[in-house]
Amino acid sequence: MKLVEVDGTEFVEGGVCAAKGFRANGICCGLAHKPLTGTENTAAADNALPNSGKKRDLALIVADKECTAAAVYTTNKVKGAPITVTKKHLETGTAQAVIVNSVNANTCNADGIEKAEKMCELAAAELGIAPEKVIVASTGVIGQVLPIEPIANGMKALAEGLSYDGNPRAVEAIMTTDTVPKEVAVKFSIGGKTCTVGGMLKGSGMIRPNMATTLTFITTDADISAELLQRALSDTVKVTLNRVSVDGDTSTNDMVCVLASGTAENTPIKKENADFDAFECALYAVMMNLARMMARDGEGATKLIECAVTNAPTEKTAEIVAKSVICSALFKAAMFGEDANWGRILCAIGYAEAEFDIDKVGVHIASDKGDIEVCRNGAGVEFSEEKAKEILSEEEIRILADLGQGGGAAVAWGCDLTYDYVKINGDYRS
Amino acid sequence: MKLVEVDGTEFVEGGVCAAKGFRANGICCGLAHKPLTGTENTAAADNALPNSGKKRDLALIVADKECTAAAVYTTNKVKGAPITVTKKHLETGTAQAVIVNSVNANTCNADGIEKAEKMCELAAAELGIAPEKVIVASTGVIGQVLPIEPIANGMKALAEGLSYDGNPRAVEAIMTTDTVPKEVAVKFSIGGKTCTVGGMLKGSGMIRPNMATTLTFITTDADISAELLQRALSDTVKVTLNRVSVDGDTSTNDMVCVLASGTAENTPIKKENADFDAFECALYAVMMNLARMMARDGEGATKLIECAVTNAPTEKTAEIVAKSVICSALFKAAMFGEDANWGRILCAIGYAEAEFDIDKVGVHIASDKGDIEVCRNGAGVEFSEEKAKEILSEEEIRILADLGQGGGAAVAWGCDLTYDYVKINGDYRS
Numbered sequence: 055m056k057l058v059e060v061d062g063t064e065f066v067e068g069g070v071c072a073a074k075g076f077r078a079n080g081i082c083c084g085l086a087h088k089p090l091t092g093t094e095n096t097a098a099a100d101n102a103l104p105n106s107g108k109k110r111d112l113a114l115i116v117a118d119k120e121c122t123a124a125a126v127y128t129t130n131k132v133k134g135a136p137i138t139v140t141k142k143h144l145e146t147g148t149a150q151a152v153i154v155n156s157v158n159a160n161t162c163n164a165d166g167i168e169k170a171e172k173m174c175e176l177a178a179a180e181l182g183i184a185p186e187k188v189i190v191a192s193t194g195v196i197g198q199v200l201p202i203e204p205i206a207n208g209m210k211a212l213a214e215g216l217s218y219d220g221n222p223r224a225v226e227a228i229m230t231t232d233t234v235p236k237e238v239a240v241k242f243s244i245g246g247k248t249c250t251v252g253g254m255l256k257g258s259g260m261i262r263p264n265m266a267t268t269l270t271f272i273t274t275d276a277d278i279s280a281e282l283l284q285r286a287l288s289d290t291v292k293v294t295l296n297r298v299s300v301d302g303d304t305s306t307n308d309m310v311c312v313l314a315s316g317t318a319e320n321t322p323i324k325k326e327n328a329d330f331d332a333f334e335c336a337l338y339a340v341m342m343n344l345a346r347m348m349a350r351d352g353e354g355a356t357k358l359i360e361c362a363v364t365n366a367p368t369e370k371t372a373e374i375v376a377k378s379v380i381c382s383a384l385f386k387a388a389m390f391g392e393d394a395n396w397g398r399i400l401c402a403i404g405y406a407e408a409e410f411d412i413d414k415v416g417v418h419i420a421s422d423k424g425d426i427e428v429c430r431n432g433a434g435v436e437f438s439e440e441k442a443k444e445i446l447s448e449e450e451i452r453i454l455a456d457l458g459q460g461g462g463a464a465v466a467w468g469c470d471l472t473y474d475y476v477k478i479n480g481d482y483r484s
Numbered sequence: 485m486k487l488v489e490v491d492g493t494e495f496v497e498g499g500v501c502a503a504k505g506f507r508a509n510g511i512c513c514g515l516a517h518k519p520l521t522g523t524e525n526t527a528a529a530d531n532a533l534p535n536s537g538k539k540r541d542l543a544l545i546v547a548d549k550e551c552t553a554a555a556v557y558t559t560n561k562v563k564g565a566p567i568t569v570t571k572k573h574l575e576t577g578t579a580q581a582v583i584v585n586s587v588n589a590n591t592c593n594a595d596g597i598e599k600a601e602k603m604c605e606l607a608a609a610e611l612g613i614a615p616e617k618v619i620v621a622s623t624g625v626i627g628q629v630l631p632i633e634p635i636a637n638g639m640k641a642l643a644e645g646l647s648y649d650g651n652p653r654a655v656e657a658i659m660t661t662d663t664v665p666k667e668v669a670v671k672f673s674i675g676g677k678t679c680t681v682g683g684m685l686k687g688s689g690m691i692r693p694n695m696a697t698t699l700t701f702i703t704t705d706a707d708i709s710a711e712l713l714q715r716a717l718s719d720t721v722k723v724t725l726n727r728v729s730v731d732g733d734t735s736t737n738d739m740v741c742v743l744a745s746g747t748a749e750n751t752p753i754k755k756e757n758a759d760f761d762a763f764e765c766a767l768y769a770v771m772m773n774l775a776r777m778m779a780r781d782g783e784g785a786t787k788l789i790e791c792a793v794t795n796a797p798t799e800k801t802a803e804i805v806a807k808s809v810i811c812s813a814l815f816k817a818a819m820f821g822e823d824a825n826w827g828r829i830l831c832a833i834g835y836a837e838a839e840f841d842i843d844k845v846g847v848h849i850a851s852d853k854g855d856i857e858v859c860r861n862g863a864g865v866e867f868s869e870e871k872a873k874e875i876l877s878e879e880e881i882r883i884l885a886d887l888g889q890g891g892g893a894a895v896a897w898g899c900d901l902t903y904d905y906v907k908i909n910g911d912y913r914s
Binding site for chain 1: 626835907
């Protein structure tokens with residue numbers, strides 16, 4: 055899937071290890087109950103435990119030294135135990151490691167918090183740091199007790215296998231129904247110093263960011279205060295991850311966190327100046343591309359759909375309208391069928407819970423194969439069905455909705471609704 | 485599908501013709517472009533035009549004399565032209581006929597209002613009444629111009645074929661993706677006089693009542709003022725049709741209307757007294773059962789799902805929570821897979837946009853085959869997967885969520901998410 059460039063940044067390899075001073079690893083400790091399907095078996099190439107052939111399920115990211123840290127969490131009232139523990143640990147605005155398991159979300163279990171704290175203690179002990187400097191996350195099935203023994207048994211190998219190029223193993227370890235690993239990194243400049251921001255994300259179903267979506271881990275070597283790091287993260291989440299919907303469900307475990315090591319030795323960012331802007335821009339480049347990857351890898355998806363709303367009364371209205379289209383089951387099914395059913399687009403625009411005049415709305419359907427107008431001033435216009443079909447045959451579709459009544463704009467991302475979504479979710483205790 | 489009884493009412497046959505003084509008919513005038521599939525070909529038995537084998541597409545309901553009338557309409561900003569015209573006609577609170585076409589929604593067309601008014605004029609001319617006494621409705625594809633010629637050509641036969649038992653033909657004529665005709669009627673008593681309320685509904689996809697859902701036509705022979713008729717209708721819509729979701733989409737053409745002829749000769753209902761309550765009760769019996777039928781016939785549905793929320797801080801909270809569960813794609817897919825995935829239920833409860841304490845929530849899954857507790861105080865409890873599977877094998881599933889913190893209650897209805905939903909909507913220009 056093509057990456058979208060952002061001025062002032064340049065893509066680099068390495069994901070969460072791209073920034074200086076971060077090591078990562080991922081192993082299979084035995085939580086995985088389904089054999090690896092459809093992805094490369096990398097067990098032979100590293101330090102997996104004797105469950106070869108099963109997916110990695112335990113990941114670790116460690117910074118050479120303590121970092122400033124920030125996070126954003128789900129707004130679902132049901133919060134996974136890991137979130138409760140991580141929130142507590144991040145009260146200081148500092149952290150040095152992230153321990154993540156997949157397969158089991160450690161949510162809605164009576165002993166959840168105890169288990170999440172135990173994971174931090176186990177990691178901390180291997181690393182020689184305090185448990186409060188560890189961020190913990192879990193993803194997978196809700197409501198099944200998390201077995202701690204495999205995690206405890208695997209911690210030594212997990213720590214010993216850390217490396218400055220271990221990001222691919224970590225990414226695999228956080229995946230659940232994802233079909234592809236999602237990571238991206240950019241380098242940019244702050245006052246002549248090269249800085250890097252890199253991230254990895256997992257997320258495919260149960261996605262409707264009404265917070266920060268799924269699990270996203272970001273590292274950077276920029277030197278930035280905890281307060282500004284939090285601000286940059288919160289701002290960027292709002293216009294990226296919070297504008298993705300795969301199926302309208304908001305997870306109980308969604309979290310994004312960022313660690314900033316300061317090893318790039320830029321002039322420390324302590325106020326909202328040009329350096330802060332450059333940092334936010336790089337963070338945006340990473341998170342926007344991760345958001346697109348997530349939407350594209352939506353459960354069962356065959357297409358990435360982007361809805362760009364312009365000229366809305368306000369930005370908020372633009373966002374509400376864009377998300378309304380992206381979330382419409384009927385529209386998503388039409389995209390799967392490559393059917394230029396603009397009536398459903400207009401319908402979704404019409405029931406968006408925002409104030410605007412529907413009679414000024416115009417809609418275009420576009421992709422790399424072209425662009426056609428399908429609606430003007432709230433009514434249909436003639437268009438070539440053949441051209442529409444050609445445009446919709448692409449993997450990335452853009453719906454452009456011009457509300458014609460202001461300066462607000464927003465972009466949201468989603469995917470089509472397919473048979474595979476139903477298949478995956480009709481039989482996956484998650 | 486079983487009907488649910490309401491105290492004080494008794495089911496009778498006849499749908500919109502059950503109440504005294506109402507005739508109905510439905511013909512195929514040539515709008516239908518798809519042959520009749522899967523339903524009985526009734527063309528031979530009546531006055532269908534020479535398009536035998538195609539679905540009826542034009543319906544008419546006529547009262548012997550002018551009635552008090554009321555309606556509730558979609559809140560989608562995109563409103564079908566028929567709605568605009570009907571609203572205007574109902575300013576007087578009176579009407580005598582309803583003309584409905586299926587196949588084409590007459591929405592988002594430049595000449596929509598002109599066509600909708602023309603339909604009223606054509607019907608009125610055949611019936612010898614004023615066009616303003618005609619309610620008009622359309623359902624089907626959005627954004628394709630409505631051909632008026634077939635309707636004009638068919639009006640004579642449509643009017644001549646009216647009968648006091650013509651309701652089955654009318655119901656067929658309003659169907660689009662519905663797989664079954666939906667009608668129900670009840671008789672009840674007002675001051676010793678027998679009164680009747682009957683209704684018919686069409687609706688299967690693009691359903692999320694944020695108003696009054698799809699097309700519903702109700703007749704009654706009760707004598708009731710226009711103002712109270714409107715109040716009864718609005719109140720009842722809120723707790724029935726507005727609590728159904730098939731796929732989260734709110735249509736552009738949704739409307740419910742009711743005609744009250746007064747021929748039952750009850751003491752006229754002019755204030756909110758016991759007679760008014762009895763009338764509302766009967767209206768509720770009809771609309772609640774129509775709502776359940778609609779949910780059960782959701783596009784591709786194999787199951788009717790009912791979510792009953794009790795002990796919420798307020799009724800509004802209960803409603804928001806019930807609808808949140810019913811609308812969850814992940815939950816719906818799990819129901820299709822007969823998977824007791826209570827974690828998804830709790831997740832949907834958790835992201836409902838209402839204030840309450842998640843740690844007091846308990847959930848049961850039930851059907852005619854039994855009832856099991858799956859969640860208590862916001863956490864999972866042990867349950868028999870075998871028993872759960874048995875319970876979920878039924879066609880009607882009930883999710884019972886007790887919030888444990890108040891007296892508010894509400895019930896919402898929906899259906900499972902299946903491959904057929906995707907199939908139907910991946911290739912239906914609607």
